[in-house]
Amino acid sequence: MRPLTAHIDLDALRHNYLQARRCAPQARAMAVLKANAYGHGAAACAAALGDLAPAMAVACLEEGQALRAHGIKCPIVLLEGFFEVSELDEIITGGYWSVLHTPWQVEALLERLAHWPQHRLTVLIKCDSGMHRLGFSPDEIQNICQRLRTHEGIEQTLLMTHFATADVPDNPLLTRQLETINTLRSRLDLPGCFANSPATLSAPASHHDWVRPGVMLYGVNPLERHHPLHDEINQVLQPVMTLESRIIAVRELPAGEPIGYGARHVTRRPTRVGVVACGYGDGYDRHAKEGTPVLVDGQRVALAGRVSMDMLTVDITELPEAGIGSRVTLWGRDASGATLSVSEVARWCDTIAYTLLTGILPRVPRCYHRSDAPKTLIDAGVLP
Incomplete structure (x- = not known):
């Protein structure tokens, strides 16, 4: 047969996940498996991490369904939330945690929860703290969180954001984003889910309750080469x-x-x-x-x-x-x-x-x- 093969070292994957946990020992780590686990094969990577990761994250419901089909039982976070109302029944009943980043998602979810009084859902409210891609503005967050926290169908509300420059040392945008989101978290008294791979590795002030290691799980150093921690991280992570x-x-x-x-x-x-x-x-x-x-x-x-x-x-x-x-x-x-x-x-x-x-x-x-x-x-x- 043609000799080209992608060899996937699942021991290295588990090692890298444990490194994320060591970097943020007070936080729980959801393993990011979107895009077929960054090309490594989501089902096999999820199975290998199954006894370690309390939650896993994917981009969309289809990716979550593929994990469920392979027996993955833990909560699965939908990082882009849902795209159509028709997805909501499965999200509510299937053990998914949905990110909410636009008003229509909030309204659609609250309306649909009325049809499932026996189910309670965990949601992540995404704040646009400065990346300007997805999320509510900081001024919108308080009212939205209040509505969700008082709704009987919502079991847990997490505050979420995404950093644009966590891979760069001493970047002023990261400082501003951290100040914005940490102030919001304190005011709202919500669990926080902020740190992507570079922030997990280099920004302890972002760790809080949950971190979201992604590319670092696969042995890729997400920090810029001039970052003071770059060489140290190279020694820690293993290629998968x-x-x-x-x-x-x-x-x-x-x-x-x-x-x-x-x-x-x-x-x-x-x-x-x-x-x-x-x-x-x-x-x-x-x-x-x-x-x-x-x-x-x-x-x-x-x-x-x-x-x-x-x-x-x-x-x-x-x-x-x-x-x-x-x-x-x-x-x-x-x-x-x-x-x-x-x-x-x-x-x-x-x-x-x-x-x-x-x-x-x-x-x-x-x-x-x-x-x-x-x-x-x-x-x-x-x-x-």
């Missing part, structure tokens, strides 16, 4: 996805020969070229530049030429032992122990790690690894 393939052909070319579409790369010396089974049809970024690092048998080599739909080419001249069948790590942890960060690869592609991880397409099989994988996960088809 290793995108691995093999060399399927080797070409021996003299100097002056072009490689690949557009003849972008022209050899400057006699060159051995390894052809790797991975391309933009798998989700590897077509915009990867000349020199993008790749590991071949644990050794760094460089991309040579444009990425094709199903293949890419690397210069293996300095690795005379490399050949057909040699192991290729596009990012992640090589079997030899060498590591190539997906964030580093993303910089060569002028993008971010999020886009690379979520962009891995369905034709790439995910192979899940966990040292203590319960037999129930294997029987459910979640783990191989």
Whole structure:
């Protein structure tokens, strides 16, 4: 079979979740599994975190339904709330926690709760504390929270916000957002759910009752490289996805020969070229530049030429032992122990790690690894 595989280390996932809890020991941590767990496979990641996470978060009801179908029982937070009134019956009865960020959602929810007097719902009121994407203005929050807190169908109301610049050190916008939301929380006496991954790692004043670790769960450092905690976090988090393939052909070319579409790369010396089974049809970024690092048998080599739909080419001249069948790590942890960060690869592609991880397409099989994988996960088809 085609050798390209995304290996998912579920032990590393659990390790990273526990790091989030250690960063915010007084808070509970909801594991963010939206976008198919950032491309890692939501069902398997949820099952692996099931005995650790008191709640999980997804973008929408469809993602929540997929987790429920795989036996996930804990509360599932819908980070964008609901989009149509028709979703509400399942949300109310299905153990979901809904974010509310617009007036129509509040009105629709309160009206629908009257049809389910035996059910009580937890909601998260989203405050736009300065990001200006979703949420109520701080001036609107008090009246909305008062209505919800006094409604017999609401079991619990949490105050929520999202930070725009928590990955940057000493950013004034983060300071303003924290001041706004912490003042509101104190005034309303509500549990707070504020911290995303970078705030969980670097802004203790944002932790409060709940944190929402997302990309950090998958071993990606969300802090900017000039952040004083950046290098420390790199040492703490473990990569969860290793995108691995093999060399399927080797070409021996003299100097002056072009490689690949557009003849972008022209050899400057006699060159051995390894052809790797991975391309933009798998989700590897077509915009990867000349020199993008790749590991071949644990050794760094460089991309040579444009990425094709199903293949890419690397210069293996300095690795005379490399050949057909040699192991290729596009990012992640090589079997030899060498590591190539997906964030580093993303910089060569002028993008971010999020886009690379979520962009891995369905034709790439995910192979899940966990040292203590319960037999129930294997029987459910979640783990191989």
